[in-house]
Amino acid sequence: MTISSSNFADKKTLIILTGPTGVGKTEYAIELAKRLKTEIISCDSRQFYKEMSIGTAAPSQKQLSQVKHHFIQHKSIVDYYNISMFEKDVFELLNTLFAKHSKVIMTGGSGLYIDIICNGIAQLPDADLELRTKLKNEYSNNGLAYIQNLLQKLDFEYFETVDLSNPNRILRALEVCMQTGTKYSEIRKFEALKRPFAIEKICLTREKSIIDQRINARTDNMIKDGLIDEAKSLYSFKGLQALNTVGYKELFSYFDENCSLNEAIEKIKTNTRRYAKRQLTWFRKDEKYVWVDIENLSSEEFLHKLINRIK
């Protein structure tokens, strides 16, 4: 393992500890935070929500009591929250944290959220949710070709580069064009920002077959720990984006009698594996990541290697 950073020591550093779901980020981040006597920022887009605890594998009360965590269950599923708000929240917090600590840890598996913190984000107005709903309805009433045509008229440049089969991309572009009166392709341009601190990117990993085993076991444990009741209590909110989440949507389908409980559980495992795969695709693309296979590395050995670099 090589973690290279010329100015790592004595410098404000954000240590990003990511990896596919189920790899063991939470435990390793806590061990590292204890050793560095610092705090943890979560960048997990589903652990933000206080109502979703079991199904998102949020850190336990015991884990939370060991190290101060931020952005874990700080929002409600009924709140609107997005990457821009997250970026703002994180930077406000980092001002405080870097005043006390030279190293701060950020852990979680939401690749886009990590990238926003590292590179910044274009200046756009906040989403107009009424307009979003209206556009969504137009899409479901008139189909994909209709919104494609609309985009062709409003922003030809983006039309030519966007993935035209992806309705979400098209809808977002239309939303911005209509809301601002400016082309999305124009307004979204931005230069990657230089952050006033160093960033170290570490991706924890294990063999895929082992990740799969861990995902299966974790899912079974979630069921034992009461995921079904948790999902039941959130059933009436199933239309919310926060609940378009692995572990919940499959159980909602079971509650709706579209499948058996066993089928739902298998589907959770499958969808979690697929999520882990998409995460790995995301992380592979960013060559700044140092990959650490932790399968045969005790947390002590892991820390030892990491800390040697940091000191």
Next chain:
RNA sequence: GGCGUCGUAGCUCAGUUGGUAGAGCAGAGGACUGAAAAUCCUUGUGUCACUGGUUCAAUUCCAGUCGAUGCCA
């Protein structure tokens, strides 16, 4: 034991009026900047159960064997 149905990709199954076969799911790879645990794209050669027979040619027709399943005894 008798009669019938079935045995095709990891799974569920199509199909070939005889010219060696294709969907869905899974798996694999990829995209991604205010929905991101979301959303989307690409990707299917397998002794067509086995052994014989008929035929220029059999996964397809015929016989037998094995396995599954149903009905009758």
